[in-house]
Amino acid sequence: MSNLETLVNSTKQLESSLVIRLGATGRGLHEKVSSVERQLPAAIVKKIRYIATIRNKALHEDGFTVSDVTEIKAMSDLVLGYIEGIASPAPASEGSNVVRLRPIPNGEEGFAIFIKLFGYFIAFCVLVSIIGIIATTK
Numbered sequence: 001m002s003n004l005e006t007l008v009n010s011t012k013q014l015e016s017s018l019v020i021r022l023g024a025t026g027r028g029l030h031e032k033v034s035s036v037e038r039q040l041p042a043a044i045v046k047k048i049r050y051i052a053t054i055r056n057k058a059l060h061e062d063g064f065t066v067s068d069v070t071e072i073k074a075m076s077d078l079v080l081g082y083i084e085g086i087a088s089p090a091p092a093s094e095g096s097n098v099v100r101l102r103p104i105p106n107g108e109e110g111f112a113i114f115i116k117l118f119g120y121f122i123a124f125c126v127l128v129s130i131i132g133i134i135a136t137t138k
Contacts, residue, residue, distance in 0.1 A: 003069040004058055010076040011055045014048065017083045029055065040083075047079050 015032055018024035022039055024032035029052035037045045054072055057064045066072065 003066045006069050006073055007055055007058055007066055010073050011051060014051065014076055014080060017080055018048075021083050028052065039086075044079055044082055047075050051076055051079070 011029055015024075015029055018029075018032045018036060022036040024036045026032040026035050030049065033040075033045055033048045033052070040048075051072060054066060058066050
């Protein structure tokens with residue numbers, strides 16, 4: 001398979017995944033990612049836009065060649081893995097625009113959740129201790 005075929009096949013898979021798993025709309029990869037960029041981290045959006053730009057240049061600019069298609073393919077596979085990891089396709093009975101996202105907290109959100117739960121645990125321990133003291137003094 002040529003570099004161009006590999007590039008086109010990778011971007012087709014990426015476009016399909018954006019549509020099926022995230023409900024993306026638009027004519028090209030740039031438009032599709034724009035329609036769902038709020039659902040994706042900025043780093044993933046940046047990678048998709050880079051891939052789309054390289055694909056567009058390879059297809060539309062005379063003399064442009066992709067020197068290392070394996071880098072683009074690896075980046076595309078990484079993005080596909082991320083999209084498939086956060087969203088599952090909707091069952092056919094629910095309609096094609098239904099997407100179930102699994103929340104993946106980033107470092108700060110995860111730490112905030114941990115602190116909140118730890119605070120609840122401490123409050124529970126204090127409450128149990130107070131109840132134990134009250135029960136033993138009667």
